[in-house]
Amino acid sequence: MPHQPGASYFADLEPLLEQVSKPIQYVGGELNSTVKDWHVGGHAANGDDLTVRWALMYPDAYEVGLPNQGTQILYEVINECDNALAERTYSVWPDMEALLREHDLPQVTVDAHRAVGDFDVFGLSFSTELGYTNMLTALDLAGIPLHAADRDESHPLVVAGGHAAFNPETIADFIDMAIIGDGEQAVLGVTDLIAAWKAEGRPGGRTEILARLAATGGVYVPAFFDVDYLPDGRIQRVSPNRGGVPWRTSKHTVTDLDEWPYPKTPLVPLAETVHERMSVEIFRGCTRGCRFCQAGMITRPVRERSITGIGEMVEAGLAASGFEEVGLLSLSSADHSEIAEMTKGLADRYEGTNTGLSLPSTRVDAFNIDLANELTRNGRRSGLTFAPEGGSERIRKVINKMVTEEDLINTVAAAYGAGWRQVKLYFMCGLPTETDEDVLQIADLAKRVIETGRQVSGRRDIRCTVSIGGFVPKPHTPFQWAAQLGAEETDARLAKLRDAIRSDKRYGSSIGFRYHDGEPGVVEGLLSRGDRRVGRVIEEVWRDGGRFDGWSEHFSYERWMAAAERGLAGTGVDVAWYTTREREQSEVLPWDHIDSGLDKDWLWEDWQEALAGGEVEDCRWTPCFDCGVCPQMGTSIEIGPTGKTLLPLSVVGGGPRPGLEA
Amino acid sequence: MGRQRTPEGPPPAPAVQKLRIRYAKRGRLRFSSTRDFSRALERALRRAGVPMAYSAGFHPHPKISYANGAQTGAASEAEYFEISTTVRVDPDKVRAALDAALPDGLDIVEVVEAQPGALADRLQASTWRVEFRTEEPGVVAAAVEALMSAERAEVTRTFKSGPKTFDVRAAVLSADVSGATDPVYAIMHMVVRHTTPAVRPDDVLTALRAVAHFEPLTPPLVTRLSQGPWDDARARVADPLAADEAVAGT
Structure with missing residues (x-):
């Protein structure tokens, strides 16, 4: 029987589920998941199909992908449209991939087990570049040609989003388009354009719809741009190759977060996932100005959700999901203008319900014990985590992480004094201008933390864990011109730090040391700051079996380096050229035509300021320093305080729901 | 402090x-x-x-x-x-x-x-339905008969503590097969006593392969129909909640 578009493959899949690990990840049916009629948008009088169908993928394993907020938001926003539907798909593990190939079955969604190839749009959200090989697996299993140039009318439009899409050039061969920035409003705009094009009978085919999307200035279509190179391998220029395509593609910015209270009904998986909680994004953007931080730079300006909006989302989300922990997400959650009122109000509301609150990202200088106590009042007291990022005062000035050693010591002293036993500290290695000395000061800092903790707590059993990884320079940051530290140098510096921590018997056993090898960082660096020539490397790696590069048990540095040798042959450039080479001001960077709002001249000035050890304040509390985003994007800072408070509720979980009593 | x-x-x-x-x-x-x-x-x-x-x-x-x-x-x-x-x-x-x-x-x-x-304490035995969607009932019945007429049928399964070998036959209190030939379809109903280690339906399938070289083309669909106290006199699995219901009903 020929395959009907939109038909379920579950019956074919079911026997395979007996043979794979964790089969629950493939069956769908999660609480709050949605399956819509394949023809929910109906047909035109002439029979034309009017439904716009999105297959959304987070290109990692289900356990990592399901909790992803971006994917959940888009899934819900699209499914609220009368004429559209969205289903989810995740990367299948190698055991399932082998079985799908053996039985000639496609990549399917988890919701209705429909073939990804049957959808109109295949959207992938890339939080990190290490998902690129997984995209190729999914395309191949879906029966979609790997190269955009080889696709025809029968194939979905392949679109990339997420933070990694701010440099879509390394995957330019494989995607039809990229949407930069906030996705919730943008997907609706794209849906409308596709719906209109389908209603017209799909005039001009694939090229026409891509041209209409590109003409908005908010959708980047790599095929509509040519890249010319200089003899030395640098980019000469990137220019549109057809009329009606703007030279630069702008990021999307949602201005009022209270208008977008998603996810309203969080997905509740049966399978175990990496974040077992519901999340509410309390603000988006960050202007602390840490120079290494791509997320902070590309999500400007700061837009807060109101305290009352947050209260409503928590109430509705807990009622819909039954989660026992609420994560108050943002890039630096304690910076919300009403964080104290919010945490106290929520802790009061959920008193006695065993509902925990967590702030996954907290700055040392914004943290205080009152806040910490509110967070643990109804839930569990886990360790405290802070990210000084740099070991020495000097390097913290270079990265503009304006946290002094005294801030840190005072904060941990208060924490140990209030009964915490465990503090985790995050650092980076390989920051611009860094020397061994800067990194070795991490050991001194950790020892001072332990010494202080022992004094204030009067106990010996307190602990501090130092976690450190290699710094990877990212596009759209002041460090986009910087030389990355090589893998060997990174490892050597980390080894010296490890020895310095372990050498002192008085502290060694109280300080844990966790580090990431330098090698994966080099591959991440290649993919982050690469250009279109790197696409061949990704494809070579994938053809050689590369999958799940974010997982140390699957990642192979040797495979990547060998693939780079083959893929970059004849270009005159190599991995070192992309990673450990410092760029000059005049160099055309591969992502210059992607407009994050940041003024390139301002980024360069801030890079020079970094080299001079100069600091920049936060524009929420001091005057604007002209990063360029607000005027370029027509946006402004949206912060409180609103002066409102959270009133008590009669909440679920606090007692028997009326009607259950005997 | x-x-x-x-x-x-x-x-x-x-x-x-x-x-x-x-x-x-x-x-x-x-x-x-x-x-x-x-x-x-x-x-x-x-x-x-x-x-x-x-x-x-x-x-x-x-x-x-x-x-x-x-x-x-x-x-x-x-x-x-x-x-x-x-x-x-x-x-x-x-x-x-x-x-x-x-x-x-x-x-x-x-x-x-x-x-x-x-x-x-009341969960002493289970009844299972095992549906073979690609096997002739006669073939399944012959395999089951071979198992039931054996003295012992040992299988080895890997536990967290390592591989263990145990007898399946004694735990299977009864097993019978019905089905149809067009389309091909066989259903085995069996009662398995809860033992340590527990004999699972897949252990019984392993035993059928060992005793009768029976290997289904596709994995069967396995359903537990009931579990409860083993009623020796009436040779059936009783309702484990019957005792609680009786009190509630009085």
Whole structure:
């Protein structure tokens, strides 16, 4: 029987589920998941199909992908449209991939087990570049040609989003388009354009719809741009190759977060996932100005959700999901203008319900014990985590992480004094201008933390864990011109730090040391700051079996380096050229035509300021320093305080729901 | 400073009622594991507003105990667990609220107030239905007969502690086969006594392969139909909640 578009493959899949690990990840049916009629948008009088169908993928394993907020938001926003539907798909593990190939079955969604190839749009959200090989697996299993140039009318439009899409050039061969920035409003705009094009009978085919999307200035279509190179391998220029395509593609910015209270009904998986909680994004953007931080730079300006909006989302989300922990997400959650009122109000509301609150990202200088106590009042007291990022005062000035050693010591002293036993500290290695000395000061800092903790707590059993990884320079940051530290140098510096921590018997056993090898960082660096020539490397790696590069048990540095040798042959450039080479001001960077709002001249000035050890304040509390985003994007800072408070509720979980009593 | 930390606030409210609950694992949710179910259940109890009793300490847990769950991949009409509440509740209302709060395919079948006696002691045997969608009934029947006429049928399975070899035959109290030839379809019904280690349906399949070289083309669909006290006199598996129901009904 020929395959009907939109038909379920579950019956074919079911026997395979007996043979794979964790089969629950493939069956769908999660609480709050949605399956819509394949023809929910109906047909035109002439029979034309009017439904716009999105297959959304987070290109990692289900356990990592399901909790992803971006994917959940888009899934819900699209499914609220009368004429559209969205289903989810995740990367299948190698055991399932082998079985799908053996039985000639496609990549399917988890919701209705429909073939990804049957959808109109295949959207992938890339939080990190290490998902690129997984995209190729999914395309191949879906029966979609790997190269955009080889696709025809029968194939979905392949679109990339997420933070990694701010440099879509390394995957330019494989995607039809990229949407930069906030996705919730943008997907609706794209849906409308596709719906209109389908209603017209799909005039001009694939090229026409891509041209209409590109003409908005908010959708980047790599095929509509040519890249010319200089003899030395640098980019000469990137220019549109057809009329009606703007030279630069702008990021999307949602201005009022209270208008977008998603996810309203969080997905509740049966399978175990990496974040077992519901999340509410309390603000988006960050202007602390840490120079290494791509997320902070590309999500400007700061837009807060109101305290009352947050209260409503928590109430509705807990009622819909039954989660026992609420994560108050943002890039630096304690910076919300009403964080104290919010945490106290929520802790009061959920008193006695065993509902925990967590702030996954907290700055040392914004943290205080009152806040910490509110967070643990109804839930569990886990360790405290802070990210000084740099070991020495000097390097913290270079990265503009304006946290002094005294801030840190005072904060941990208060924490140990209030009964915490465990503090985790995050650092980076390989920051611009860094020397061994800067990194070795991490050991001194950790020892001072332990010494202080022992004094204030009067106990010996307190602990501090130092976690450190290699710094990877990212596009759209002041460090986009910087030389990355090589893998060997990174490892050597980390080894010296490890020895310095372990050498002192008085502290060694109280300080844990966790580090990431330098090698994966080099591959991440290649993919982050690469250009279109790197696409061949990704494809070579994938053809050689590369999958799940974010997982140390699957990642192979040797495979990547060998693939780079083959893929970059004849270009005159190599991995070192992309990673450990410092760029000059005049160099055309591969992502210059992607407009994050940041003024390139301002980024360069801030890079020079970094080299001079100069600091920049936060524009929420001091005057604007002209990063360029607000005027370029027509946006402004949206912060409180609103002066409102959270009133008590009669909440679920606090007692028997009326009607259950005997 | 320096004192041993103790949880702040009052001790948790005491449990005043224990409920015994039977649920079914149906359709695609047969692929949920016992751990998957416990996560889903804890969240469903919160959504349903069931006034759960919690353990004391820094990491309070709702008081739930699970009994003898079916393996991942097996469907079931008869899985059991118990919960304790801090307020007396109506079992029928809890059944409806909890069923509504769980995903389709994890279905609450029956809720009764627990009477004295441990539930685990009553779960002595299970009836299983094993559906072969690609096998002739005669072939399956012959294999089953070979197994039932054997003295012993040892299989080896790997446990967390390492491989273990144990007899399957003695645990299989009865087995019979029915089905059709067009389309080809065979159903085996069997009663398996709960032993240590537990003999699972896949162990029986392993034994059928060893004893009769029987290897189905596709994996069969396995469903637990019931579990409970083994009634020797009537040679059947009885209802483990019958004793609780009898008291509730008086």
